Amino acid sequence: xxxxxLFAKARDLVGSPTVQLAWSDGQVVAHLKxxxxxxxxxxxxxxxxxxxxVNNDYAADSTAISQAxxxxxxxxxSGG
Amino acid sequence: xxxxxLFAKARDLVGSPTVQLAWSDGQVVAHLKxxxxxxxxxxxxxxxxxxxxVNNDYAADSTAISQAxxxxxxxxxSGG
Amino acid sequence: MISLTHEPINYQALTExxxxxxxxxxxxxxxxxxxxxxxxxxxxxxxxxxPAMAEAKLAELEAEACLRWxxxxxxxxxxxGHLELGDISVAVAVSCPHREQAFEAGxxxxxxxxxxxxxxxxxxxxxxxxxxxxxxxxxxxxE
Amino acid sequence: MISLTHEPINYQALTExxxxxxxxxxxxxxxxxxxxxxxxxxxxxxxxxxPAMAEAKLAELEAEACLRWxxxxxxxxxxxGHLELGDISVAVAVSCPHREQAFEAGxxxxxxxxxxxxxxxxxxxxxxxxxxxxxxxxxxxxE
Numbered sequence: 231x232x233x234x235x236l237f238a239k240a241r242d243l244v245g246s247p248t249v250q251l252a253w254s255d256g257q258v259v260a261h262l263k264x265x266x267x268x269x270x271x272x273x274x275x276x277x278x279x280x281x282x283x284v285n286n287d288y289a290a291d292s293t294a295i296s297q298a299x300x301x302x303x304x305x306x307x308s309g310g
Numbered sequence: 311x312x313x314x315x316l317f318a319k320a321r322d323l324v325g326s327p328t329v330q331l332a333w334s335d336g337q338v339v340a341h342l343k344x345x346x347x348x349x350x351x352x353x354x355x356x357x358x359x360x361x362x363x364v365n366n367d368y369a370a371d372s373t374a375i376s377q378a379x380x381x382x383x384x385x386x387x388s389g390g
Numbered sequence: 391m392i393s394l395t396h397e398p399i400n401y402q403a404l405t406e407x408x409x410x411x412x413x414x415x416x417x418x419x420x421x422x423x424x425x426x427x428x429x430x431x432x433x434x435x436x437x438x439x440x441p442a443m444a445e446a447k448l449a450e451l452e453a454e455a456c457l458r459w460x461x462x463x464x465x466x467x468x469x470x471g472h473l474e475l476g477d478i479s480v481a482v483a484v485s486c487p488h489r490e491q492a493f494e495a496g497x498x499x500x501x502x503x504x505x506x507x508x509x510x511x512x513x514x515x516x517x518x519x520x521x522x523x524x525x526x527x528x529x530x531x532x533e
Numbered sequence: 534m535i536s537l538t539h540e541p542i543n544y545q546a547l548t549e550x551x552x553x554x555x556x557x558x559x560x561x562x563x564x565x566x567x568x569x570x571x572x573x574x575x576x577x578x579x580x581x582x583x584p585a586m587a588e589a590k591l592a593e594l595e596a597e598a599c600l601r602w603x604x605x606x607x608x609x610x611x612x613x614g615h616l617e618l619g620d621i622s623v624a625v626a627v628s629c630p631h632r633e634q635a636f637e638a639g640x641x642x643x644x645x646x647x648x649x650x651x652x653x654x655x656x657x658x659x660x661x662x663x664x665x666x667x668x669x670x671x672x673x674x675x676e
Contacts, residue, residue, distance in 0.1 A: 422557055
């Protein structure tokens, strides 16, 4: 299983601050977005703008994720 | 008579915060610089860089001065 | 000095922490909660952060700024939680030998904070509605 | 709020005086007494002003800045007299709706203050000598 933290509008749309997904180590960020969209249809409109962070850094669609990684998904930031 | 305030190095070179000069209303800033150089030779090296303010504003060499004006002479500013 | 806080920001302490006789210039930027945005009226903002990553990204910003300018010291505090009109949401302080450097570095830090540090704000409009602010629509990764 | 003072500058009060819910951005600039200048060591600075003209020129600067940027409020304090290492010689605070404006206006105000406002500093070097600072050698009238 992979634990994914969700923030801001992504969390509100899913209705939970974390989700758990079936996961095989080595699957990539693009796959994570696809799975999230399938399991949480409310998230679909946000997915084109969703950022995925792996171990506290922004990750590209091709980045591989393992179950031990800290993974978070969130929309464009708006601090300041 | 015209009273002229002096600041910073101009005051130090003359040795006084004000000087009084014989003056005819309508004589101009360029004339003031010339008279200052004649009466206070120590000021001569500074005169090419000397600013003259008339009534709290920078004045051009061609600006006429009357005895009622507030007149000040000083080197380039260095505040901040 | 980098931190996230739920308390009001003490920008004087932050500013004092960057002052030093090696620097002739200190620039402090404060972001404050503004009432009007595009004709709509804000009554409050709620800020949420991803703390571990936000602190990592702030430290990364500080390191990048120190490579680009001869920075003496940097301090950044971002507030999280519920903020009212006029409250300070973020404070960035930087000291440098000369003022041009301090202005450039201060502007860089707040500009990059706004595109890179995982913090989000939710508008509380005066009609009672709320709305997450997610600027742009860019799909690219901020770098 | 424009003033000259012989007392230490209270930049927190100055900053508070420019904050408002109309503004999302405050920029504060502090000029402080730096120890090293071109390899020479300063132990103190003495600032002298021409007060009436300095206040007139500061008011002129504020008016010019308000024509160029959508400024909410401006505050400028310049200290005169004997300052030690690390002391604050000048504080400029400005608030604007957006940060780009506040940075630009703040930089304009301190840049122009330094070429236009009749205040002078005298260096006290660590070898016991003193020296008036009269930058440049320009013979043109500052505008």
